[in-house]
Amino acid sequence: MATVVDSSDPKSNFPIQYRELNYLNCSSGWKSWFFTLDHKRIGIMYLIGVTCSFFLGGLFAVLLRTELLSPDRVLMGPDSYNQMFTLHGAIMTFLVIIPGVPAAIGNIILPVMLGAKDVAFPRMNLGSFYLWMFGAAFFLAAIVLGGLDTGWTFYTPYSVTTSTAVITALLGVFILGFSSIFTGLNFIVTIHTMRPPGMTWFKMPLFLWALYATALIQILATPVLGITGLLLIVERAFHIGIFDPALGGDPVLFQHFFWFYSHPAVYVMILPAMGVVSEVIAVHSRKHIFGYRFIAYSSIAIAMFGFLVWGHHMFVSGQSRVVAVIFSAITFSVSIPSAIKVFNWLTTMYKGSIRFTTAMCYGLAFIFIFSIGGLTGLFLATLATDVHLHDTYFVVAHFHYVMMGSSLVGLFAAVHHWWPKISGKMFSETWGRIACLGVFLGFNLTFFPQFLLGTRGMPRRYYTYLEEFQGLHIMSTCGAYLLGLSSALMAGVLIYSVYRGKKAPANPWGGASLEWQCSSPPPHNNFDHPPLAGDPYIMESVVYNEEIGGYVPVECQGDNKQSVTASGDKEA
Amino acid sequence: MKLFIPNMLANADAGFWFPPQGSTVAEHSDSVYFFILYVCTFFFVLIVSLMVLFMVKYRHRPGVEAEKTSTHNLTLELSWSVIPTLLTIVMFWVGFTGYIDMRTPPSDSYDINVIAKKWSWAFQYPNGWIESELHIPKGENVTLTMASDDVIHSLWVPAFRTKMDVVPGRYTQEWFKATRAGEYPLMCAEYCGQKHSNMISKVIVHETRGDFDKWLQQASDIHKNKTPVEAGEYFYKSRGCIQCHSLDGTPKNGPTFKGLFGSERKFADGSTGVADKNYIRQSILEPQSQVVAGFRPIMPTFKGQLTDQDITAIIAFIEAQK
Ligand code: HEM
Ligand SMILES: [Cu+2]
Numbered sequence: 001m002a003t004v005v006d007s008s009d010p011k012s013n014f015p016i017q018y019r020e021l022n023y024l025n026c027s028s029g030w031k032s033w034f035f036t037l038d039h040k041r042i043g044i045m046y047l048i049g050v051t052c053s054f055f056l057g058g059l060f061a062v063l064l065r066t067e068l069l070s071p072d073r074v075l076m077g078p079d080s081y082n083q084m085f086t087l088h089g090a091i092m093t094f095l096v097i098i099p100g101v102p103a104a105i106g107n108i109i110l111p112v113m114l115g116a117k118d119v120a121f122p123r124m125n126l127g128s129f130y131l132w133m134f135g136a137a138f139f140l141a142a143i144v145l146g147g148l149d150t151g152w153t154f155y156t157p158y159s160v161t162t163s164t165a166v167i168t169a170l171l172g173v174f175i176l177g178f179s180s181i182f183t184g185l186n187f188i189v190t191i192h193t194m195r196p197p198g199m200t201w202f203k204m205p206l207f208l209w210a211l212y213a214t215a216l217i218q219i220l221a222t223p224v225l226g227i228t229g230l231l232l233i234v235e236r237a238f239h240i241g242i243f244d245p246a247l248g249g250d251p252v253l254f255q256h257f258f259w260f261y262s263h264p265a266v267y268v269m270i271l272p273a274m275g276v277v278s279e280v281i282a283v284h285s286r287k288h289i290f291g292y293r294f295i296a297y298s299s300i301a302i303a304m305f306g307f308l309v310w311g312h313h314m315f316v317s318g319q320s321r322v323v324a325v326i327f328s329a330i331t332f333s334v335s336i337p338s339a340i341k342v343f344n345w346l347t348t349m350y351k352g353s354i355r356f357t358t359a360m361c362y363g364l365a366f367i368f369i370f371s372i373g374g375l376t377g378l379f380l381a382t383l384a385t386d387v388h389l390h391d392t393y394f395v396v397a398h399f400h401y402v403m404m405g406s407s408l409v410g411l412f413a414a415v416h417h418w419w420p421k422i423s424g425k426m427f428s429e430t431w432g433r434i435a436c437l438g439v440f441l442g443f444n445l446t447f448f449p450q451f452l453l454g455t456r457g458m459p460r461r462y463y464t465y466l467e468e469f470q471g472l473h474i475m476s477t478c479g480a481y482l483l484g485l486s487s488a489l490m491a492g493v494l495i496y497s498v499y500r501g502k503k504a505p506a507n508p509w510g511g512a513s514l515e516w517q518c519s520s521p522p523p524h525n526n527f528d529h530p531p532l533a534g535d536p537y538i539m540e541s542v543v544y545n546e547e548i549g550g551y552v553p554v555e556c557q558g559d560n561k562q563s564v565t566a567s568g569d570k571e572a
Numbered sequence: 573m574k575l576f577i578p579n580m581l582a583n584a585d586a587g588f589w590f591p592p593q594g595s596t597v598a599e600h601s602d603s604v605y606f607f608i609l610y611v612c613t614f615f616f617v618l619i620v621s622l623m624v625l626f627m628v629k630y631r632h633r634p635g636v637e638a639e640k641t642s643t644h645n646l647t648l649e650l651s652w653s654v655i656p657t658l659l660t661i662v663m664f665w666v667g668f669t670g671y672i673d674m675r676t677p678p679s680d681s682y683d684i685n686v687i688a689k690k691w692s693w694a695f696q697y698p699n700g701w702i703e704s705e706l707h708i709p710k711g712e713n714v715t716l717t718m719a720s721d722d723v724i725h726s727l728w729v730p731a732f733r734t735k736m737d738v739v740p741g742r743y744t745q746e747w748f749k750a751t752r753a754g755e756y757p758l759m760c761a762e763y764c765g766q767k768h769s770n771m772i773s774k775v776i777v778h779e780t781r782g783d784f785d786k787w788l789q790q791a792s793d794i795h796k797n798k799t800p801v802e803a804g805e806y807f808y809k810s811r812g813c814i815q816c817h818s819l820d821g822t823p824k825n826g827p828t829f830k831g832l833f834g835s836e837r838k839f840a841d842g843s844t845g846v847a848d849k850n851y852i853r854q855s856i857l858e859p860q861s862q863v864v865a866g867f868r869p870i871m872p873t874f875k876g877q878l879t880d881q882d883i884t885a886i887i888a889f890i891e892a893q894k
Contacts, residue, residue: 078766151763157740158723158765163868245741251724252739285630286638294649316726317737318744321675325668332660336653342619343652349626353638356631364623371619375612382663384604384670388733391726391761455589455605457730459761462769466757539638 014545014552015517017506022424022521037122038524042129043108044422047415049132050104051491053095054408058484060088065446065480068473071464078463082149083164085461087139089152090169094176095136097407098265101272102218103132103183105414106211108422110187112515112522113205115196115531120189128182131175138172141165151461153262156243156254160235167236170229177226180268184218187211196514199533202296205513206289209296210275213303217264217271221307225261228254252317259310267306269403270370271299273410274341277366280413281345283511284360285352288537291344298337305334315386324383331381338374342367357509358432362413365440366406373401376451394454400447412439412490419494420508424521425501431493438486445479505550512541516551594731594756594777595748600670601733607666611659674734677747681713688738688760689721689872691767692812701792702877704810706758706775708750709784715747721872726762729775735761753779766825767815795881804889807882811874819893826871827864833891838865852887 023040033041064084067074076084107125111118119125142148142165150159150166159166191212195204231242232254241247243254282289289295311319311327345367354360376398379385389395420426449472454460458469465473507516513536518526534541542551593599630638684706685696695716696702708714718727720740727746728735736746760771778784794803808814808829816826833852837845840863845851854861856878859871878886 078769082763082766082768149765155724155763158763161723162765245739251741286632287641288643290641291644291649293644294653315671316735318739318742321672324671328667328671329664332664335660336657339615339656340649340653344649346619346622346626347648349623349630351639351641352626352630353632353636354627354630356627364627367623368620371616375616378612378660378663379605379608382604382608382667384601384667384674385608386667387671387674387735388601388605388730390735391728391763452589457591457757457759459728459759459769461763464769466772537643540640 014548014556015506016519017548017550018424018503019519019523021523022519023524024424024521026524035126037118037126039111039118039122039125040108040422040522042125043104043106045129046099046104046107046132047422049136050096050100053091053136054487055491057088057091057096058487060084060091062480062484064088065477067463068465069477071467071470079149081463082461083147086148086151087143090148090173091139092403093152093265093269094173095132095139097269097403097411098176098180099132099183100269100407100411101276101414102187102211102214102268103128103179105276105411105418106187106272107183109414109418109515110190110208110211111194112421112518112526113208113513114190114194114199115514115517115527115533116190116194117525117527119186120193121186124182125186128179128186131179131182135172135174135176135179138168138175142169142172153258154229154232154254155258156232156235156249156251157245159232160244160247167233170233174226174229177222177229180218181222184215184222187215188219191215196530196533202293203533203535204296205536206278206292206295206299207272207275209299210271210278213299214268214271216300217268217303217306221261221264221268224257225265228257228261231257252314252319255314255317256310259313260307263310263313264303264306266399266402267302269407270410271302273366273407273414274299276410276414276417277345277363278341279511279513280359280363280417281348281367282537283417283509283539284357284363285349285354286510286539287348287350287352288535288539289344290347290350291340292537294340295344298340301337302334305330305337309334312381312386315383316390328381328383328386332378335374335377335381338370342371342374355509356433357416358427358429358436359413359417359509361433361436362409362416362439365436366409366413368440369401369405369409369443373398373406376401389454391460392454393450393458393460396460397447397450397454400450405443405447409439409443412436415494417509418515419497420504421515421520421522423494423498423501424504425497426504426508427493427497427501431489435486435490435493438482438489442479442481442483442486446476446483447479449473449475449479502549505548507542507551508549510539510542510544510551512536512538516542590733591731591756592752593733594729594752594754594775595733595750597670597674597748598731598733598751600673604663604666604670608663611663615656674747677715677745678713681715681747682709683715683717684708686716686718686727686738687721687877688718688725688727688771689812690723690765690870691760691771691815693727693758693760693771693773694811694877696877697788697792699788699792701788702811703791704812705773707778707784707787708775709778709781710750710753712781713747713749715745718744718746723764724762725760725764725771727758728761729756729758731756731775737762750775750777753777770815795885800885800888801892803882803885804887804892807878807886808889811878813886816871823866826867829890829893831894833893837862839863840865840867840869849887852890853883856883856886 023038067081145165145168147164148169149162149164234240235242241249243249243251309331311323312331315324453469453472504520506519514531517531543554545552687694693704694702695706718738720738725738732748734748736744754777756775758773758775816824818824818828819830821828821830832847835847837847857875860869863869
């Protein structure tokens with residue numbers, strides 16, 4: 001049985017594994033949470049908020065899928081259906097995936113990974129959380145004040161003319177935008193100014209590169225969304241013609257504005273997840289990441305090219321042919337950096353010592369699902385095929401493969417990978433893996449049939465459909481139920497561990513980056529002295545210690561009598 | 573452009589992926605699809621088999637260490653950057669040429685005007701006749717010039733593999749050459765509100781130009797071939813009235829036609845009136861001028877799309893709904 005060494009044990013020469021006083025219990029009462037400036041507590045509050053939103057959005061998804069069991073009415077009429085898919089999309093995008101990895105996990109891990117005590121602007125960080133809450137409240141208000149039925153894309157002139165609560169929802173989006181900008185700004189400044197001694201740009205863990213690239217997009221693209229929302233509000237409230245042709249506006253202009261933000265935003269969703277996977281694959285394979293520089297540069301390349309491809313959402317909108325051709329060409333250029341990353345992850349596993357921990361299982365699921373998601377993007381980037389596939393279930397399947405199957409599975413990997421650090425507890429690996437398998441199977445069963453629905457002629461956002469599609473819809477709905485149950489199981493396993501889990505050691509998986517050097521969970525100020533940073537992927541720098549049940553730096557292990565190999569086995 | 577790639581599955585009849593090919597564009601579009609599909613399948617199988625191989629071969633085993641391997645290799649990394657790049661250039665090119673064909677209406681084509689509105693289609697033939705279904709001859713180029721009365725719609729014929737948004741405030745065009753006679757679904761692909769998913773109609777491809785001309789001749793002579801009530805019923809069904817007005821007394825988005833004629837109407841502005849012939853005529857041409865209390869002002873105008881004779885027939889039909 002592994003015992004956990006407490007700071008109160010003076011004889012131990014190991015790094016402190018666990019402290020009686022940590023960031024979770026160093027103060028108590030609701031004020032100590034709601035007015036906290038501690039990045040970890042803010043991250044936890046984000047995580048709770050994101051999880052609640054995820055289950056709300058997920059509930060809508062399950063209701064939608066149930067309705068689609070039959071072309072006739074099952075649960076609701078077309079108006080409720082339209083509102084539900086709109087809210088499902090808006091909640092999942094703006095409240096779950098965009099803040100998921102950066103604001104929740106990034107907030108907790110980024111400063112610790114940098115060996116810093118906090119982010120550069122802790123007050124602004126708290127402010128960004130309150131903006132998030134505020135924006136979320138506007139979304140909930142929109143549900144109460146007549147719903148929203150425009151689709152999460154708010155296309156004009158429909159959104160100018162519908163009688164639902166568009167203005168309330170847009171204000172929500174506007175406020176959430178600021179939350180996102182604040183987080184981005186904070187991360188950029190923190191990474192620029194607070195790296196510890198020894199951590200040059202190319203010694204940064206790849207998760208930080210990913211967060212950095214994400215933050216660049218957040219602060220450059222989000223203002224455009226904010227302004228677009230305001231213009232639409234002005235048009236609805238004061239009948240000033242901007243996008244509605246009946247008032248003298250141009251409806252396609254809205255699409256340009258919207259996608260100028262929303263295309264880069266899809267990289268806000270995927271880049272952090274890619275960063276997570278780079279960490280997870282390396283640590284759980286006990287291997288140095290392969291092609292560090294290519295991965296780092298490809299994050300930045302994706303962030304930059306991401307700004308130049310928005311027009312690929314508009315190949316059939318009536319935009320000029322020349323423009324369509326240019327956008328198609330540039331779109332292919334974003335797919336290359338994604339391909340590079342996938343091959344680098346695979347090569348990282350080569351000759352490793354792979355442990356199928358829950359986090360690693362999610363990492364592997366990510367590679368599988370993201371490959372499908374990314375490759376199906378090629379059919380959409382190709383002009384001749386996109387004309388058929390645009391606005392069908394094929395697009396629905398594609399973006400769920402990248403947003404749900406990749407971004408969200410990346411978030412799941414992150415949560416499991418850093419859970420011992422965040423909560424100080426180990427969860428049940430067996431149940432965690434069962435949930436992961438359920439998520440993987442449920443996901444593919446839900447969304448793979450949708451590719452076929454799309455190519456065979458099923459448009460998206462359809463309340464009812466032609467008889468011939470029912471079989472595939474039923475398959476998809478069954479998958480959704482499995483997916484829903486498995487994610488609930490996943491949440492259950494993690495929450496259970498908080499109360500009944502074993503105490504976690506400082507470094508349960510054998511990571512070499514700085515966050516594994518402070519105790520689990522970290523104390524209020526993370527590190528007493530700024531740690532010295534080296535290459536974050538030299539896994540040999542830590543070895544397994546039986547007594548602790550986790551990894552310790554090799555230099556400490558030397559003093560210990562027991563001799564253990566780097567991969568955690570007693571030497572014969 | 574005829575492709576060098578075999579058209580596996582993409583035969584003339586429905587395959588695993590697609591409905592039957594009904595137009596010249598479909599052949600090209602499908603061959604591009606299958607080309608990309610083969611490339612993607614190759615890479616997907618490669619990625620997943622390597623992953624599974626490594627998962628099995630390098631799974632953690634007691635006593636076996638992770639082996640230190642080199643952490644980068646320029647040749648390897650350049651090759652998996654450059655090879656995909658070359659392949660995407662080919663994809664771009666075949667997609668591009670097909671697209672240019674799809675988007676360049678030929679000069680010798682039969683022109684049909686399309687008006688999309690919530691939630692119906694109106695196809696207007698050169699002689700002025702309007703139908704809610706699209707009839708076209710096989711083997712002839714057909715160009716649709718499309719306009720929308722309200723929000724954005726999108727005209728999609730899956731069998732033809734072609735789609736174009738219908739945008740209010742401007743005209744857009746879509747063309748095709750049908751290669752097989754038959755009936756195919758035609759639908760709205762851009763979300764347009766409550767009945768978006770009911771905005772489905774049909775394309776009917778006639779075997780020869782002669783068949784098509786005969787059909788058009790007969791259809792446009794409706795007032796000669798039918799009684800006013802029959803003609804009115806035809807317009808009721810084909811021009812989209814049926815979407816919002818029932819005949820059985822249940823209110824939908826608009827008031828029911830049952831017992832409408834001659835009844836007392838209460839309007840949203842508080843005034844009242846009797847539903848006589850002039851009232852019905854005005855409701856069709858200027859629907860927003862008198863909105864019945866309890867309904868939203870959402871009915872589109874039919875000005876220019878129904879002749880006086882058509883409206884007279886519709887009035888006769890409504891009058892018959894006792
Ligand atoms: C490998 C790179 C990718 C390529 C080449 C690609 C290509 C495309 C293209 C061309 C479209 C437009 C399709 C259409 O509307 O007809 C599209 C739609 C979309 N993609 Fe991707 N994509 C890629 C990766 C991603 C990623 C990583 C995400 C998000 C995490 C994403 C999210 C979306 C979304 C949300 C839509 C549809 C939005 C909507 O219409 O509601 N894509 N993609
Ligand atoms: Cu429509």
